[in-house]
Amino acid sequence: MAKLKGAITVNVERCKGCNLCVAACPTDTLSLQPNEVNDRGYHYAYMSNPDACTGCCSCAWVCPDACIEVYRVKID
Amino acid sequence: MELKDIIKEENKVYSKPELLDDVHMHYCPGCSHGVVHKLIAEVVAEMGLTEKTVGISPVGCAVFAYNYIDVDWVEAAHGRAPAVATAISRLWPEDVVFTYQGDGDMAAIGTAETIHAANRGENIVMIFINNAIYGMTGGQMAPTTLIGQKTATTPYGRRVDLNGHPLEITDILATLPGTCYVTRQAVHTPAGARKTKAAIKKAFENALTKKGTSVVEVVSTCNSGWKLSPVKANEWMEENMFKHYPLGDLKVD
Numbered sequence: 129m130a131k132l133k134g135a136i137t138v139n140v141e142r143c144k145g146c147n148l149c150v151a152a153c154p155t156d157t158l159s160l161q162p163n164e165v166n167d168r169g170y171h172y173a174y175m176s177n178p179d180a181c182t183g184c185c186s187c188a189w190v191c192p193d194a195c196i197e198v199y200r201v202k203i204d
Numbered sequence: 205m206e207l208k209d210i211i212k213e214e215n216k217v218y219s220k221p222e223l224l225d226d227v228h229m230h231y232c233p234g235c236s237h238g239v240v241h242k243l244i245a246e247v248v249a250e251m252g253l254t255e256k257t258v259g260i261s262p263v264g265c266a267v268f269a270y271n272y273i274d275v276d277w278v279e280a281a282h283g284r285a286p287a288v289a290t291a292i293s294r295l296w297p298e299d300v301v302f303t304y305q306g307d308g309d310m311a312a313i314g315t316a317e318t319i320h321a322a323n324r325g326e327n328i329v330m331i332f333i334n335n336a337i338y339g340m341t342g343g344q345m346a347p348t349t350l351i352g353q354k355t356a357t358t359p360y361g362r363r364v365d366l367n368g369h370p371l372e373i374t375d376i377l378a379t380l381p382g383t384c385y386v387t388r389q390a391v392h393t394p395a396g397a398r399k400t401k402a403a404i405k406k407a408f409e410n411a412l413t414k415k416g417t418s419v420v421e422v423v424s425t426c427n428s429g430w431k432l433s434p435v436k437a438n439e440w441m442e443e444n445m446f447k448h449y450p451l452g453d454l455k456v457d
Contacts, residue, residue, distance in 0.1 A: 142228065147433070189398065194221065198219075202222040
């Protein structure tokens with residue numbers, strides 16, 4: 129069965145660190161940066177566990193600031 | 205497989221809609237407004253209505269919606285969005301006109317305009333963001349505030365004897381013959397956001413085919429006004445708001 133492998137990029141300056149993407153992610157791929165902040169002082173989201181990402185887009189659908197881009201490939 | 209092999213243009217499956225301008229939105233972190241803006245931008249682009257859509261922005265948190273979605277906009281006086289939408293949809297009948305209103309705009313100061321525009325069956329779409337509080341002015345009680353809900357003006361919770369009952373404006377609109385589609389959705393989960401997008405699309409199709417007034421209520425959070433974190437606000441909404449404002453279609457003609 130083909131396996132899906134995904135990855136996301138976060139528009140760091142647009143992100144407000146609301147944590148909704150982290151809560152929506154079914155594979156616990158995402159976290160908020162524990163130390164780093166963007167120009168506005170928000171702890172932005174990032175892939176803390178990139179191997180788990182399946183590219184399901186759940187994070188992107190709930191993101192209020194549209195700062196997540198999702199990429200997905202099929203691996204045979 | 206390396207990340208750089210996955211992150212390529214041809215593998216992209218989701219990105220910010222082009223119609224959503226690349227500016228910083230003034231909304232609080234986690235605000236439902238952002239999700240609904242994004243869904244409207246996606247629907248307008250997918251239906252090819254970029255040049256034919258006119259939005260009416262309200263007074264309230266969403267007053268700056270015209271800065272964020274790249275379609276034509278008119279900013280109406282407080283509560284008067286359905287009246288302005290009526291004029292535009294009658295003068296430019298080939299355009300799709302939608303209002304974007306909060307609970308204060310639609311269910312308090314603009315109740316008369318809302319009900320009469322729907323009763324006339326104007327070919328407009330009303331998008332109603334119901335977060336049961338006045339977010340912009342500092343979290344005062346709204347007509348849609350739940351019984352017992354604490355706000356800045358009901359610090360011990362809303363009381364029926366003092367403040368009356370929550371106003372279910374969407375249920376009232378569903379009883380009017382002028383409305384063709386009345387639905388209540390939420391955008392707190394990916395599935396909810398998908399359903400809301402489908403509802404907005406259906407409402408825009410109704411406006412294109414001149415079927416009457418469509419109302420899409422989005423039960424939303426106001427985490428700043430509710431004094432909760434965005435994730436906790438979503439949980440509070442599921443536990444309390446959905447009991448009083450159950451999701452689903454109220455009227456489909």
